[in-house]
């Protein structure tokens with residue numbers, strides 16, 4: 001029997017921690033603080049966080065085949081050279097929507113960087129509806145738009161056989177699946193595989209494990225839930241000591257640890273004093289299941 005342990009490894013009180021991604025070569029967890037406008041790196045050996053400040057909300061970070069990182073910054077896809085602290089724009093989307101920004105993003109098994117947009121929030125989960133779209137940045141640095149009418153583009157991942165794309169538009173309170181063609185990067189046949197229950201609140205970031213099950217961070221739900229996408233059922237709940245759990249990924253030795261990001265934005269003084277670790281990064285061990293390495297962007 002495994003016994004689950006949860007530890008706050010970086011009590012940084014981020015505004016909106018998001019997009020955790022394990023960098024095996026550096027024994028580090030990369031993530032962003034969206035409205036804190038920072039890309040962060042937590043070193044698992046030194047336990048220190050390094051941060052690079054950027055000029056706009058930064059909503060996701062991904063590894064790059066050529067080394068370094070790609071990020072979604074405002075409505076831009078951009079390259080980040082960590083050592084030089086240098087950010088260069090690759091391309092921009094939603095040029096006709098000045099109130100939009102990117103939100104969550106992840107690289108597909110063929111190296112395409114998928115990321116979606118949303119209108120800027122007035123407060124958590126309150127925003128102009130249907131303003132977002134889902135995009136993919138291809139290796140040749142061109143951009144494809146997959147669909148629009150998104151409220152809050154969020155968690156995404158691919159099935160282990162690469163034939164299904166999983167996606168969350170938060171305000172639908174649903175985890176959706178699409179058929180996926182890895183050769184072309186095309187998606188189709190959208191359907192809901194799980195509707196969140198009331199106490200699970202809002203579905204946010206998501207990742208897959210080596211058994212093909214999905215882990216979804218529940219914003220305002222203070223938990224990650226494990227879903228069986230075939231059965232359309234929740235099979236496990238892991239509660240965390242903060243309400244605003246935003247995203248999750250596997251990392252550490254053999255990807256046997258889970259890392260969970262969280263937010264503190266939108267919490268009042270009283271709420272914050274009850275949850276002093278809000279905005280921290282959490283490590284969960286003893287889950288008894290592993291994850292898979294992140295795919296690097298091919299461009």
Ligand SMILES: O=C(O)[C@H](O)[C@@H](O)[C@H](O)[C@H](O)CO
Pocket residue numbers: 016018034103104121123124125152153154170202204205219246
């Ligand atoms: O973390 C994100 O993905 C968004 O940027 C957040 O703002 C929350 O998801 C949202 O507030 C909950 O609906």
Ligand SMILES: [Zn+2]
Pocket residue numbers: 018103104154155204205246247
């Ligand atoms: Zn999110």
